[in-house]
Amino acid sequence: MKILVTGGAGYLGSITAKxxxxxxxxxxxxxxxxxxxxxxxxxxxxxxxxxxxxxLVRRIVEEHPDLDATIHMAARIVVPESVExxxxxxxxxxxxxxxxxxxxxxxxxxxxVFSSSASLYAIKDAAQAASSxxxxxxxxxxxxxxxxxxxxxxxxxxxxxxxxxMALATDLRAIMLRYFNPIGSDPDLESGxxxxxxxxxxxxxVMAARGHQPSFTITGTDHPTSDGTGIRDYLHxxxxxxxxxxxxxxxxxxxxxxxxxxxxxxxxxxxxxxVRELIRAVERVSGRSxxxxxxxxxxxxxxxxxxxxxxxxxxxxxxxxxxxxxxxASALAWSDKRHEILGYE
Ligand SMILES: NC(=O)c1ccc[n+]([C@@H]2O[C@H](COP(=O)([O-])OP(=O)(O)OC[C@H]3O[C@@H](n4cnc5c(N)ncnc54)[C@H](O)[C@@H]3O)[C@@H](O)[C@H]2O)c1
Numbered sequence: 001m002k003i004l005v006t007g008g009a010g011y012l013g014s015i016t017a018k019x020x021x022x023x024x025x026x027x028x029x030x031x032x033x034x035x036x037x038x039x040x041x042x043x044x045x046x047x048x049x050x051x052x053x054x055x056l057v058r059r060i061v062e063e064h065p066d067l068d069a070t071i072h073m074a075a076r077i078v079v080p081e082s083v084e085x086x087x088x089x090x091x092x093x094x095x096x097x098x099x100x101x102x103x104x105x106x107x108x109x110x111x112x113v114f115s116s117s118a119s120l121y122a123i124k125d126a127a128q129a130a131s132s133x134x135x136x137x138x139x140x141x142x143x144x145x146x147x148x149x150x151x152x153x154x155x156x157x158x159x160x161x162x163x164x165x166m167a168l169a170t171d172l173r174a175i176m177l178r179y180f181n182p183i184g185s186d187p188d189l190e191s192g193x194x195x196x197x198x199x200x201x202x203x204x205x206v207m208a209a210r211g212h213q214p215s216f217t218i219t220g221t222d223h224p225t226s227d228g229t230g231i232r233d234y235l236h237x238x239x240x241x242x243x244x245x246x247x248x249x250x251x252x253x254x255x256x257x258x259x260x261x262x263x264x265x266x267x268x269x270x271x272x273x274x275v276r277e278l279i280r281a282v283e284r285v286s287g288r289s290x291x292x293x294x295x296x297x298x299x300x301x302x303x304x305x306x307x308x309x310x311x312x313x314x315x316x317x318x319x320x321x322x323x324x325x326x327x328x329a330s331a332l333a334w335s336d337k338r339h340e341i342l343g344y345e
């Protein structure tokens with residue numbers, strides 16, 4: 001198959017492009033290089049430009065009339081920045097996606113796989129949380145209530161709604177994948193996190209384990225979880241990339257099976273891991289001990305959630321194959337290797 005991958009120079013896009021190649025398919029990358037590094041494009045078919053550039057999308061389809069589907073990953077993705085720059089986030093993520101979808105439809109390319117996010121789910125309130133004592137209560141299913149709390153997350157929900165409505169009214173068909181917390185690199189350590197100062201928990205832990213920062217600070221220790229720290233569902237990015245291969249390979253089958261023109265599917269390991277559990281896992285895998293300090297939650301810090309993955313199993317015949325420890329080992333290995341590819345630590 002030949003697959004258009006928007007955002008294919010980014011972290012997840014470049015690894016998904018590689019998983020497509022490994023499965024014998026041909027990715028065609030469209031990326032503006034707004035954030036994704038040129039080094040992640042490699043020798044792939046590449047168009048530098050914006051998803052909202054209808055003429056460019058037309059040219060891509062004219063030059064690749066055999067495109068079977070689009071994996072739409074291009075987006076601005078930084079939550080605090082989305083609070084400061086709502087215009088840029090709604091323009092790039094929502095308006096330009098709208099132009100992309102309409103143009104794809106117009107050009108007879110109706111299959112879209114969309115990168116959505118677990119950050120759409122409503123946080124379980126105190127009453128729900130108190131109704132059970134285990135971390136199991138933080139599991140979320142695709143039909144659970146949504147409550148996106150940042151402009152970034154709202155753009156993701158809006159695009160889901162756009163796809164749902166366009167799919168009802170037109171030939172467009174959509175598989176919307178809600179990612180939980182992908183970590184690590186591809187098997188050959190060619191792509192990974194490229195932020196100079198990673199702010200997310202695994203990036204911070206990797207820096208602490210490598211001695212690049214003196215300690216790791218847990219923000220929030222009073223959450224209603226088993227140990228008081230936030231809960232997430234970390235999955236190996238290679239498993240996530242493989243799920244996209246399944247989604248494009250089985251696209252029509254999936255849409256037929258659900259009997260609807262669009263569907264949402266959670267992608268996670270289906271296991272909740274608290275921050276303290278993650279710290280222990282990083283210590284175990286790295287063989288280093290990490291000095292930990294504790295602080296109150298930052299504004300907007302949420303207790304978190306983990307994925308119910310029944311639908312991914314049933315529709316995509318997919319589940320994660322790699323363990324948490326393998327994902328952490330991959331993240332550590334990438335952090336040792338990345339200066340060779342990116343030119344910075
Ligand atoms: N990384 C995560 O943990 C995570 C979790 C949930 C969802 N997602 C979603 O997955 C997708 C990929 O995320 P990522 O972590 O690889 O991010 P990333 O920033 O590494 O990749 C996004 C890519 O899109 C490109 N881009 C941005 N705006 C563009 C535009 N208008 N036209 C063309 N290209 C544009 C950027 O240059 C970049 O290469 C995003 O849609 C993101 O919202 C990511």
